[in-house]
Amino acid sequence: MVIKNLENKIKLVGIICSLFLIGCMVISISSIWTARTMITDAQQKVYVLDGNVPILVNRTTMEETLDVEAKSHVEMFHHFFFTLPPDDQYIKYTMEKAMYLVDETGLAQYNTLKEKGFYSNILGTSAVFSIYCDSIRFDKTNMEFTYYGRQRIERRSNILMRELVTAGQLKRVPRTENNPHGLLIVNWRTLLNKDIEQKTKTTY
Template identity: 30%
Template sequence: MFTQLKNIDTAFKHIKQFSIFLIIGNVLTMCFCIYKSTQAVSLAHNQVHILYNGKLLEAIAAERKTNLPVELRDHIKTFHEDFFDLSPDDKAIQANVGKALYLADESAKRQYDNLRESGYYNNLISANISQEISVDSTRLEGNQWPYIFTCYATEKLVRSSGTVYRKLVTQGEVRDIAIQTDNNPHGFLIQHWEILANRDTVVQK
């Protein structure tokens, strides 16, 4: 009789241990399923589908800070291209510079006024000079707003007598204005902008 009771007690212990392991296993499985489901939902929310030229494209949304250096460099590049890509036409110059001034504060307006008063744009028009710029590199400094930048670029001035290449170096800061518009899609503003160097390097005839 005592042996039978002992066997029953041992069997109960085994069943109890098995039940505990089973419950723990179920809990771990449930936690894993919840985690994977949450991860899948989060990934689905970050996926954006875009219809472009009749084709469905998939894009992935990311936090802005992930692409911040790329956005800053693109904003700086766009500003310099609008400000320095000039054709020998007064209306075209005003249109291009006008687009650039949306991306910067009054420091850029002062540079534009100085160039206009010095007759720079009139010389381009009278001599039929086309000016193009190629941004070589942009160095960003700091890890908080406003970001300090130095832009290195090459200007190409094409005239009937030949082509002149200039080395351009500018400096300024970029701050976040937190408002994105058609004229300023990144929502950044260049401030305290100044031209450090703008000198001829190569003259081709």
């Protein structure tokens, strides 16, 4: 009888220890999971100081902002490449900035224009080139874009408006100071570049 009671007590102790061990494991796993979830959530939140007031902002992944960043990248490149005042140092500066955003197809177009004396003509005629973006169509699946814009060319005697359409693809690259969007324009080409309006400037 005594032995039987002893065996029952040993079994009871074993069951209690097993339940206690399982409970500890459940609590430990739950604690680890909760901690990881909290850390992940915390990493997605960033506080920005506005003066002395911290403002909570949420981080986003590149996938969530790809459409906006792609269009901004394309517009930035066209601004650098087609904004041309009669200042050789400024043109050199903007072309260097533009070349960080495009592959060799952009450099090829720049060299072709340079060989034809395009930039020398800008300096000689004091022409001012400005670019206006009308829209950018971006296909996220194929990473392809089409840029629609107008170029304003102001010379001493007239103002010429040209319609400009270019296309290309985008490739992901590491973000750098010179390429903040982490994208590179590849296979860039001009689809349309034609005169749409010309006005004679009034002289007094």
